[in-house]
Amino acid sequence: MTSPVYVALDTTDVAQAAALATGLKGLVAGVKLGLEFFSYCGPRGVEAIADLGMPLFLDLKLHDIPNTVAGAMRGVAKLAPRLTTIHASGGFAMMQAAAEAAREGAAKANRSATKVLAVTVLTSLDQPAMAEVGFGGTVLDQVKRLAELAQKAGVDGLVCSPHEVAHVRDVVGSDMTLVVPGIRPAWAEAGDQKRFMTPKEALKAGADLLVIGRPITGATNPADAARRIAEELR
Numbered sequence: 688m689t690s691p692v693y694v695a696l697d698t699t700d701v702a703q704a705a706a707l708a709t710g711l712k713g714l715v716a717g718v719k720l721g722l723e724f725f726s727y728c729g730p731r732g733v734e735a736i737a738d739l740g741m742p743l744f745l746d747l748k749l750h751d752i753p754n755t756v757a758g759a760m761r762g763v764a765k766l767a768p769r770l771t772t773i774h775a776s777g778g779f780a781m782m783q784a785a786a787e788a789a790r791e792g793a794a795k796a797n798r799s800a801t802k803v804l805a806v807t808v809l810t811s812l813d814q815p816a817m818a819e820v821g822f823g824g825t826v827l828d829q830v831k832r833l834a835e836l837a838q839k840a841g842v843d844g845l846v847c848s849p850h851e852v853a854h855v856r857d858v859v860g861s862d863m864t865l866v867v868p869g870i871r872p873a874w875a876e877a878g879d880q881k882r883f884m885t886p887k888e889a890l891k892a893g894a895d896l897l898v899i900g901r902p903i904t905g906a907t908n909p910a911d912a913a914r915r916i917a918e919e920l921r
């Protein structure tokens with residue numbers, strides 16, 4: 688079975704990210720670089736990791752007015768990651784502008800398009816935390832609402848927690864890529880993740896790809912942790 692795991696390299700140190708990626712080559716599907724990495728290492732850091740030749744997920748969770756997000760997405764497109772993220776809560780017009788900018792950027796460079804994924808409700812939020820910021824309904828209803836809106840706006844996939852992934856699949860069908868963070872093997876600490884499941888449970892619920900960070904990168908031996916997860920998924 689090919690690995691469904693993108694490993695989150697959450698660090699501000701390019702050399703550390705590169706060492707982790709190199710040590711995990713062949714054990715994971717690809718690497719994810721996010722805000723922690725990008726805020727300090729920037730596009731040149733992304734290029735350094737891309738040069739290692741592993742599939743790249745650039746997770747910047749863009750969220751701004753449509754014109755600004757489209758501009759940022761044109762920059763992302765120049766880095767040519769396989770996957771990237773925007774926040775679905777930025778709204779229909781913002782998601783549409785992002786998806787168009789990603790497609791145009793790829794067409795200009797004559798390559799296959801970066802998949803734009805809309806993040807629904809962060810896996811670090813639970814029901815009380817959602818109520819605190821003014822969401823009266825359930826997390827599940829909010830995730831489903833945003834999933835439907837994102838699909839209408841033309842994005843390629845969604846990020847949701849393993850708790851909602853089966854419901855999201857029912858809403859959007861098989862065309863969209865469902866990427867699921869909030870993954871914790873039974874032997875790992877939850878940390879700040881609130882809506883999580885084991886890798887096996889998340890795949891069974893319908894995830895296409897899993898995002899896993901600290902259970903692998905924080906292990907004494909990250910390669911062993913990745914192998915253990917692969918064995919659990921077999």
Ligand SMILES: O=C(O)c1cc(=O)[nH]c(=O)n1[C@@H]1O[C@H](COP(=O)(O)O)[C@@H](O)[C@H]1O
Pocket residue numbers: 695697721746748772806808809810811846847868869870878880898899900901902
């Ligand atoms: O978009 C994401 O990747 C993401 C969305 C979400 O709702 N929750 C979430 O944890 N993530 C990312 O997934 C990774 C999870 O890392 P760990 O909690 O260390 O496994 C981090 O890089 C988060 O930024």
